[in-house]
Amino acid sequence: MTYPAVKYDYHRAPYERCRRVIIFLFVFSTAISCLINPWKVRSPEVSSERNARISAARNPLVNNSGPSQRGSHRINVVAPLPYLRSGNPANSFQALRQSVIAGAGFDFLARVGDMMRDEADRPTKPGVIYNSRHKSGDAFDYNQEDSRVLLVREYMSRRTYWRTYLLCEKQDGSLGIKTDLHTDNVGRVSAYVFDFTAAAGRFGWERIPAKEGWGREPSKKEHWHYQMTEGLSFDRAVTLVKANSSTAAGGW
Numbered sequence: 001m002t003y004p005a006v007k008y009d010y011h012r013a014p015y016e017r018c019r020r021v022i023i024f025l026f027v028f029s030t031a032i033s034c035l036i037n038p039w040k041v042r043s044p045e046v047s048s049e050r051n052a053r054i055s056a057a058r059n060p061l062v063n064n065s066g067p068s069q070r071g072s073h074r075i076n077v078v079a080p081l082p083y084l085r086s087g088n089p090a091n092s093f094q095a096l097r098q099s100v101i102a103g104a105g106f107d108f109l110a111r112v113g114d115m116m117r118d119e120a121d122r123p124t125k126p127g128v129i130y131n132s133r134h135k136s137g138d139a140f141d142y143n144q145e146d147s148r149v150l151l152v153r154e155y156m157s158r159r160t161y162w163r164t165y166l167l168c169e170k171q172d173g174s175l176g177i178k179t180d181l182h183t184d185n186v187g188r189v190s191a192y193v194f195d196f197t198a199a200a201g202r203f204g205w206e207r208i209p210a211k212e213g214w215g216r217e218p219s220k221k222e223h224w225h226y227q228m229t230e231g232l233s234f235d236r237a238v239t240l241v242k243a244n245s246s247t248a249a250g251g252w
């Protein structure tokens with residue numbers, strides 16, 4: 001009488017161990033890959049604005065050239081110094097501007113309150129910091145005097161922000177979404193609106209929170225300020241934007 005099962009296990013054991021090792025290596029390498037490559041995981045902890053940055057990096061309208069391009073780029077807008085850092089900031093601003101025209105029906109970003117600032121600028125208004133991302137060409141302040149700006153206050157992580165909506169140029173339903181808003185600047189509004197903050201986020205532009213004391217000093221609200229730092233330190237971004245002075249003629 002033979003015992004095929006015992007004989008089978010005896011010869012199969014090395015193969016079974018080998019199979020387990022291969023499975024373990026596969027699972028282990030996949031886990032390590034997910035840990036070092038954030039594209040493969042999207043944690044619910046990741047903020048919507050961080051996700052927006054990730055989306056922008058994949059947005060075909062944005063030339064994802066990486067944060068290594070040098071110099072600044074003149075932007076065709078009305079601004080004291082109409083320049084942004086070359087590469088993604090300059091390219092994505094143009095893409096956002098077109099998106100706003102298509103979505104809101106008017107060229108909201110044709111005029112901005114501020115764009116690049118001189119490196120030597122010393123802040124005079126409350127809330128303006130010396131190491132402003134305007135100096136590194138990573139920021140713009142939209143035109144807060146535009147009467148179509150609608151501001152809705154939001155709280156995230158104990159900080160105060162404002163979501164900026166734009167009143168669409170046409171109110172016949174061909175633009176925007178009909179929404180009831182309780183705004184800080186004009187009270188209750190029921191109209192077709194365009195979510196500027198969301199659009200900016202899709203193109204990689206982040207808003208910043210209001211600074212402490214914004215209730216006493218309106219210049220600390222910062223709802224007009226959008227920036228794209230690409231993870232660069234202030235010093236690194238300044239070095240990049242100053243690296244090619246010929247394209248920054250007039251920008252410094």
Ligand SMILES: [Zn+2]
Pocket residue numbers: 114134139140141224225226
């Ligand atoms: Zn600003």
